[in-house]
Amino acid sequence: MFDFLTIDFVRHFPVIAVMGLFLCAFLVEIFGAKNKYIRNTIVLVAAFGAFALITSLVKPVLFDGEILAYWMGNWEPVSGYAIGIGYEIDALNMFFALLVVTTILLAAIYSIKYMARDHHLGHYYTLFLMLSGSVLGLVLTGDIFNMFVMIEIMTFASVALTAFRNNKFGSLEAAFKYLIIGSIGSSMTLAGIALLYAQCHTLNMAQISAVLGSGALSPTSICAFALMFAGFGVKSYIVPFHAPAADAYMTAPTSISMVFSGMVNKAGVYGMIRLVYVIFRAMDITPIQLFLVTFGTITMFIGVTMALAQHDFKRLLAFHSISQIGYVITAVSLCTALGLEAGLFHAMNHTLFKGLLFLTAGAVLYAAGTTDLDKLGGLAKKMPKTAVCFLIGAFSISGLPPFNGFASKWMIYQATFEKATTTGNFAYAFVTVVALVVSVMTLASFIKVTQAVFFGQLPANLRDVKEVPLLMRIPMWIMSALCILTGVFYNFVQQHILVPAANAAFGVTKYIDSMMGEGTAAASGISDYAVQGVEGIVSIWNPKLWLILFAIVLIAVFIVILTGDNTRGRVLEKSEEDSEDGKYATFFGGEKSAHSHVSGSDLFWGFKHDFKGYFKFIQGMHSGVVNDYALWVVVGAALIVVFMFATFMFI
Amino acid sequence: MIIVNYVVAVLLLVLGLYAVCTQKNLIKVVLGLGIIDYGINLLIVSIGWNDGGTAPIFTISDLINGVSSNFFVDPVPQALTLTSIVIGACVDAMALALVIMIYRKYKTINSDEVRRIRG
Numbered sequence: 116m117f118d119f120l121t122i123d124f125v126r127h128f129p130v131i132a133v134m135g136l137f138l139c140a141f142l143v144e145i146f147g148a149k150n151k152y153i154r155n156t157i158v159l160v161a162a163f164g165a166f167a168l169i170t171s172l173v174k175p176v177l178f179d180g181e182i183l184a185y186w187m188g189n190w191e192p193v194s195g196y197a198i199g200i201g202y203e204i205d206a207l208n209m210f211f212a213l214l215v216v217t218t219i220l221l222a223a224i225y226s227i228k229y230m231a232r233d234h235h236l237g238h239y240y241t242l243f244l245m246l247s248g249s250v251l252g253l254v255l256t257g258d259i260f261n262m263f264v265m266i267e268i269m270t271f272a273s274v275a276l277t278a279f280r281n282n283k284f285g286s287l288e289a290a291f292k293y294l295i296i297g298s299i300g301s302s303m304t305l306a307g308i309a310l311l312y313a314q315c316h317t318l319n320m321a322q323i324s325a326v327l328g329s330g331a332l333s334p335t336s337i338c339a340f341a342l343m344f345a346g347f348g349v350k351s352y353i354v355p356f357h358a359p360a361a362d363a364y365m366t367a368p369t370s371i372s373m374v375f376s377g378m379v380n381k382a383g384v385y386g387m388i389r390l391v392y393v394i395f396r397a398m399d400i401t402p403i404q405l406f407l408v409t410f411g412t413i414t415m416f417i418g419v420t421m422a423l424a425q426h427d428f429k430r431l432l433a434f435h436s437i438s439q440i441g442y443v444i445t446a447v448s449l450c451t452a453l454g455l456e457a458g459l460f461h462a463m464n465h466t467l468f469k470g471l472l473f474l475t476a477g478a479v480l481y482a483a484g485t486t487d488l489d490k491l492g493g494l495a496k497k498m499p500k501t502a503v504c505f506l507i508g509a510f511s512i513s514g515l516p517p518f519n520g521f522a523s524k525w526m527i528y529q530a531t532f533e534k535a536t537t538t539g540n541f542a543y544a545f546v547t548v549v550a551l552v553v554s555v556m557t558l559a560s561f562i563k564v565t566q567a568v569f570f571g572q573l574p575a576n577l578r579d580v581k582e583v584p585l586l587m588r589i590p591m592w593i594m595s596a597l598c599i600l601t602g603v604f605y606n607f608v609q610q611h612i613l614v615p616a617a618n619a620a621f622g623v624t625k626y627i628d629s630m631m632g633e634g635t636a637a638a639s640g641i642s643d644y645a646v647q648g649v650e651g652i653v654s655i656w657n658p659k660l661w662l663i664l665f666a667i668v669l670i671a672v673f674i675v676i677l678t679g680d681n682t683r684g685r686v687l688e689k690s691e692e693d694s695e696d697g698k699y700a701t702f703f704g705g706e707k708s709a710h711s712h713v714s715g716s717d718l719f720w721g722f723k724h725d726f727k728g729y730f731k732f733i734q735g736m737h738s739g740v741v742n743d744y745a746l747w748v749v750v751g752a753a754l755i756v757v758f759m760f761a762t763f764m765f766i
Numbered sequence: 767m768i769i770v771n772y773v774v775a776v777l778l779l780v781l782g783l784y785a786v787c788t789q790k791n792l793i794k795v796v797l798g799l800g801i802i803d804y805g806i807n808l809l810i811v812s813i814g815w816n817d818g819g820t821a822p823i824f825t826i827s828d829l830i831n832g833v834s835s836n837f838f839v840d841p842v843p844q845a846l847t848l849t850s851i852v853i854g855a856c857v858d859a860m861a862l863a864l865v866i867m868i869y870r871k872y873k874t875i876n877s878d879e880v881r882r883i884r885g
Contacts, residue, residue, distance in 0.1 A: 742877055
């Protein structure tokens with residue numbers, strides 16, 4: 116039935132998908148500014164078209180292992196030099212492109228009802244489709260300057276969408292900070308690209324990889340690598356660069372928050388993988404692995420602790436996004452088959468469950484008018500379907516079996532632990548413990564949200580809340596179903612999606628050869644990564660590793676208990692901030708209070724009290740001043756440059 | 767002579783970053799971004815420069831003879847610079863538009879006071 120989908124025919128699909136989204140972005144403004152039916156039709160056609168075009172490539176690229184090389188206008192390489200813009204689709208881009216088109220489609224469906232109360236929706240959909248097209252183009256392109264242009268379009272569209280509801284609290288300043296930090300990041304990428312061009316005289320990623328060859332990097336290339344590394348770090352919001360992301364996710368319309376966490380920061384992760392694994396092939400250098408693992412571990416820890424301290428539903432989810440990206444970066448940078456598969460799996464799961472959670476947050480905002488955890492409560496009775504979806508998402512992100520978060524986190528623990536045993540480096544075992552602790556804190560934080568939003572006492576002003584419309588629930592159900600399906604059938608996912616994608620990242624020679632012609636990689640002395648066990652399916656249920664892990668956690672718990680001070684049973688002092696309202700009078704004074712809903716911030720009050728020094732420090736660091744955030748970026752980038760020079764000069 | 771270009775490009779870059787990190791006036795922060803862009807543009811153009819090269823245009827005689835006797839400047843970085851200039855102008859315009867909106871809402875453009883989202 117699908118015989119007409121030959122390789123020569125589907126070769127054109129990626130480019131059509133990207134161009135279609137950009138074209139529809141303008142059509143929507145021209146024809147759909149007034150009439151909402153025309154507008155919705157154009158948006159849905161564009162989103163569904165991109166989805167259909169990309170999914171039709173699943174069979175040739177993911178299952179059959181073809182690499183589609185496409186030269187715009189058929190400008191093929193002349194005497195070994197790439198002169199045109201090339202699109203190259205291997206299993207790795209294909210994997211990320213699938214995440215992108217799924218997110219676009221679900222966000223488009225969700226937007227129709229969710230945004231219906233806003234004005235100037237023509238502008239909204241123009242920006243939305245521009246954002247979609249740019250992210251899709253970013254992950255599919257094989258040309259590094261094209262990638263930069265897509266990054267810039269992505270940043271502009273993101274900023275404009277963050278400020279779209281500009282009457283809302285803080286959206287303007289969030290957009291401004293996002294723009295400043297994002298532009299510094301893109302400028303660093305551009306500087307890196309310029310230096311790389313000076314070295315290689317080409318902009319094609321495959322050819323750059325071939326020209327850089329297998330020898331030592333020149334100082335200019337090292338500088339380019341460090342700058343681009345920092346640039347993609349800014350785009351994936353790993354820790355010193357993460358501050359504006361939390362603000363933007365919080366204030367953007369929720370359908371856009373979902374797009375941000377579902378595909379915009381995945382695009383950064385993709386850029387990072389492509390840069391380190393393929394273009395510079397630096398991933399098998401031990402210091403680089405350790406450096407990235409450190410970044411990832413710090414990211415997941417700071418993300419989750421900041422999330423614990425939040426009072427706003429969406430801001431809390433935003434910090435969890437940052438934390439989960441930390442998991443992805445940690446796993447991906449192990450450079451083992453299991454590690455890369457685990458990282459990609461978690462990236463995929465993050466798109467699914469965080470998208471779902473943002474959609475439920477949007478539903479709460481739509482129905483109740485606020486996302487402040489201290490003002491919500493008891494919504495499970497009023498919005499049971501949303502509550503069920505939220506619970507599925509919360510279970511997934513906290514890593515409870517059989518949801519998908521469990522499968523990928525379990526693979527991550529296993530991968531870090533395996534790395535510790537094969538390299539004998541104790542640091543990786545420590546990473547395993549941190550990953551476990553972060554997972555526990557994630558669960559704690561979601562217990563808090565569940566309690567604060569869906570259970571407990573219903574505030575008087577939320578009596579008339581109604582369940583959200585069907586059109587908003589459909590994307591939530593699809594996401595929930597995907598969360599469960601990928602968790603239950605993890606074996607299928609691993610075999611047919613993760614293994615090809617991981618192999619694509621490791622198989623550098625094939626990437627270069629299919630773009631620049633057979634034998635190019637061999638001519639410049641490039642070989643694939645020497646990674647064992649890419650083909651082997653590692654069982655997720657391995658009892659022996661389970662037991663060792665259990666012992667490690669037990670020891671960690673004992674250490675925590677033994678080092679804690681012995682103050683159990685002591686009456687805690689009432690702190691200054693609590694005494695202002697009469698909320699706690701029931702607990703301290705004995706008076707009966709009219710409304711005594713246990714709000715989210717109370718639930719782990721003791722824990723936060725114990726670590727108040729740390730929380731005060733880390734919350735003070737997120738000062739909200741744009742100069743401070745820019746300073747973090749500059750310091751982070753400077754650190755990266757210094758580290759890269761130290762590594763490449765002395766290996 | 768070309769080395770001066772590189773030094774100035776890096777100086778502009780550092781100066782721009784310094785402005786973004788230290789200036790409390792939001793307009794000056796945007797100007798800092800602009801200076802970063804100029805530094806990078808200068809860097810890219812300098813990369814494409816060949817000393818003594820001419821404009822990368824084939825003349826009729828080149829086409830008839832089939833061989834170019836001219837020594838060209840690399841045209842690709844110039845195209846990149848044009849793109850980068852356009853993008854830089856867009857960044858500045860958008861940032862300034864946001865500053866105007868922030869001023870209307872917050873009645874100030876001091877970055878120490880534009881921080882309602884924090885912690």
